[in-house]
Amino acid sequence: MPPGMDEEQGIWTFSDEARTLMLRATADLPELHAIVARARREPELDDAWEVTASLEALDELYSLVEALEDELRGRKQRELLEELRFSLSAVLDGF
DSSP states (O other), X not given: OXXXXXXXXXXXXXXXXHHHHHHHHTTTOHHHHHHHHTOEEEGGGTTEEEEEEEHXXXXXXXXXXXXXXXXXXXXXXXXXXHHHHHHHHHHHTTO
């Protein structure tokens, strides 16, 4: 992780389905679970969920999504994980 990344913040936006999946996936990871759980609905974004977190934490969530992609086989779940990976990548890359 580049120096200072733990101090920088990013805003991550995700869907209802993604939130449900990530709450389950982080159930045994309290720090990451807390990030997903504290997300708030954003009416301006069609009621998508939005949370601000350190880039370091978002990078950890990205790694978790990659690991889940290797484990989950259902087409719908894989599409959802791809969506999550893309949204986290956009935050981490500054887009």
